[in-house]
Amino acid sequence: MHDHFTSHAADLSGPRSFPSIADGFALGGDYSPEQWPEEVWQEDVALMRRAGVNSVNLGVFSWGLLEVADGEYDWGWLDRAMDLLHENGIGVNLATPTAAPPMWLLQAHPEIATVDEFGVRTSQGGRLAWSPSSATFRRFALRFVRALAERYGSHPALRLWHVSNEIGNENARCYSDETALAWQSWLEARFGSIDALNQAWGTAFWGHHYTSFSQVLPPRHARTSHNPGLLLDFERFTSDALLGHYLAERAVLREVTPDIPITTNFMIMNNPGVADYRRWAEEVDLVANDHYTIGADPERHGELSFSADRARGVAQGRPWLLIEHSTSAVNWQPVNRAKSAGELARNSLAHIARGADGALFFQWRVSAAGSEQFHSGIVPHAGADSKIYREVEALGAVLRAIAPVAGSTVERARLGILFDWESAAAWRSGNKPTRSIGYLDLPLALHRALTRRGIAAEVVRPQEGLDGFDLVLVPTLYLAAPGVAEQLGEFARAGGHVLVSYLSGIVDDANRVITGGYPGAYRDLLGVRVEEFYPLFEGESVSLDSGATATTWTELLRAEGAEVLARYATGELAGHPAVTRARVGAGSATYLSAGLDAAGIQSLVDDLVALAGVAPVADVDEGIEVTRRRSADRSYLFLINHTGEDLEARASGTDLVSGAVHSGVVSVAAGAVVVLEEAAR
Known part of the structure; x- marks a missing residue:
């Protein structure tokens, strides 16, 4: 295994506790003074002070402006920017700008760039072009990180190290020969023997039997589908490889500046992504998250709230930081609509309500040139005499008024939603019975229904325990992690109530189907047995005798000890059970086999919270x-x-x-x- 994937010494591992990066709540965003003449900087800091900005992310994409040639540094402009911000009482989250390799490095060492599944190497011109398995990139990146830390580690403006940027966003997967060697080493460490790998992945199918780890390649383009076990493990490997780069930079920063907290910005939003952020959270001193609403979603505030609860779950209830969101429109959606009046404040305060101790924006001043020139910022192209700047100024006043709230934590909810990155990765790894169901669809729909009733929820990893919950929802938890079924059974027998949905407990840790009838891991708990899936076509729907409507999914279900609460009333499965409930000790286990519409989800949620006695946060x-x-x-x-x-x-x-x-x-x-x-x- 390559040296840069080995574990770091114990005194360099894990999160640590530090004071807040700002007095009260952090307000500000990404600041790019290098994009503007220095005479603009004085106006910038004056406007920052007027709006109450106390925290900026600095230097995120500035590597090529600071190391202008191999080993040749020009720190002057960053020295002046750091000093100016400190003089004006504004703290700096200084980035290691390794997200953007300099042009001289890309041209001298094109092998550092990612290679796609077709074998095409990424060319210069974008961002995050580097491969996490590239030893050459790692060497240059760490050299620069050390130089940066040695120069600014004692600067009085420095509050936080911001490692790289959205690691895994554009460089999520690499299929290069160098990556293949790292992948093979990772597999050998995971399985120990090639026979164990063959058994886990079921490589007898299509004759994919391996006799050595050197034969196992990344899932490059093969015209047909790859083995689901290989795909899932490649997702795990990718998360570990990306985390490995963060850990390598962190080790240098901790060595040079042991008293400065370190983080990197997560992307816990509508796509589960390639990073297992619950594991990553164990390695940052402060969980920091990026979030952008989807303009076309009329209930986008509902997705925001679910994402914020996921961020709090990743942080295990500790305060976290919203390190990026938008003041108004973004530039990467099909239609980039401006936010409505007041939406900026509601978005920011919804994150804070759910545990964030600050709200930072991308970015301070909207760029006049470059790829994101129409991405909103605090100071738009129109200048400070604008709706956006005035709304940020008003938000600053609100954050000062509610400063006593900073550092507090969200009241622990009595209801848990089980959500797991590996399960999401398993669902997208290989062909599935339908492409019309996204892994987040049902968890988000349930969360929206709960929020509509004022009911709080914790979004937790299945292995983290269920103490303190009265009701646990298990929506589309496709992969059954070891011990979770037993944990749910103990919870129900002790008086808890459980909802398990379709497409839960279908495969094991290796992405192999659990045979004997669905939902394999939870059959005994639920007292049901599903023989066959009946996904619905686009525009198709069936009715239940409860009055609910299924629009995406149905199943041929047999109740084996469970009470039938609702049956299919129309369609091929008319008369068969659709929703069941089994008594389990002092509690219950409900099974939902149908992909219900919003009204049906709301009715189910209302029934469950009444059964479990879960009260709203307030009336x-x-x-x-x-x-x-x-x-x-x-x-x-x-x-x-x-x-x-x-x-x-x-x-x-x-x-x-x-x-x-x-x-x-x-x-x-x-x-x-x-x-x-x-x-x-």
Whole structure:
């Protein structure tokens, strides 16, 4: 195995605790002074101070401007920018700009670039072109990181190291010969013997039997589909290889600057991606996440809330940082619509309500040139006399007003949603019964239904334990990790309630189908046996006798000890069970075999929370998103009105935003946010 994939010494591993990177909540974003004449910088810092900016990400793509030739450095402009920011009381999250290899390095060593599945090497002109398995790239990157740390490690502006940028975004997978060697070493370490690999992957199919690890290549283009076990392990390898690069940079930074916290920006949003962020979170000092809403989604605030809860789950409940989001439109969606008035504040405060201790934007000043010239920023092309800048300025005032909330944590929910990166990777690894169901579809739909009722949820990894929950949802958890079925059984027997959905427990850790009937891992718990899948075609739907409608998925299901709650009323499966519930000790296990529409999901959620006795965070009108954060002696209720109508919440306390005191009823104006410091209870 290559040296750069070996573990680091114990004193360099794991997260550490540090003070917050800012007083109160962090506000700011990516700052790129190198894109502008220096006479603009004075205006920048004046506008930052006016808006309440206290934290910027600096130098994210500046490698080629700092190391202008091999071993030749020009630090002058960054020295001046660091000094200027410090003089104005603005903290710096200094990036190791290794996301963007310099042109001289790409041309001198084209072998550092990724190679796609067709064997085509990435050319210069984009970003994140480097292969995580490239020893040459690693050598140059670490040399630069050391030089950067030695120059700025003691600078008074430095608050946080920001390693690279969105590692794995554009360089998610590489299929080069150098990657193949690293992949083979990884497989040997994982399996120990080639016979064990053959057994796990079932390589007898199509005659793919291997006699040595050197025969196992990355899943390059082969015209037909690859083995699902190989694909899943290549996803695992890719996550580890990318993490390996972060760990290598972290080791240098910790050696040179042991007192500065270190992170890298995750991408916990609508695509599970190639990185197992729950594992990555164990290696950062502060979980930092990027999030961008999808403009075409009319309920995009619902996806935002689910992503924020996922970020909190990755951080295991600790405060985290929203290190990137947008003030308004992005530039990479089919239609890049500007955000509505007030949406910027609601988006920012929804992340904060769900555990973030800051909201930073990409970027400070919108670029006039380059690939992202129409991606919004705090200072748009129109300048500070603009809706966007005024809204950021107003947000800064709100964050100062609610500063006492910083450092508190979100109140632990009594309901858990099991979500696992490896399960998502298994679902996308190989051909499946349908392409119309995304791994996030049902978890997001359930989370939306819960949020609509004011009910909080924790998004947790299956192996992390179920203590403190009354209800656990297991939506499309395709891969059954060892021990999870037993854990769910113990939870139900002790009085907990479980919902398991279709496409859960189908394969084992090697992506092999668990035979004997679906859902293989959870059959005994649920008291059901599925014989066959009946996915629905686009535009097709069937009715249940409960009044619900299935639009994506149905199954030929047999109840073997479970009570039938609903049956299919139309279609080929008319008369067969669709939803069942088994008594398990003092609790229950419900099985959902149908891909229900939104109304059907809402009805199911309402039934389950009533059964489990899960209460809402507070009594609020539908349309108010409600979350509670707690400190040692205070509680703070966030009330976010996503509608165009004035709504109410039944609560008492002082609104930190307006100063108003409420007793019994809180009016939340259309599109507004109330942060209530609750009366002592």
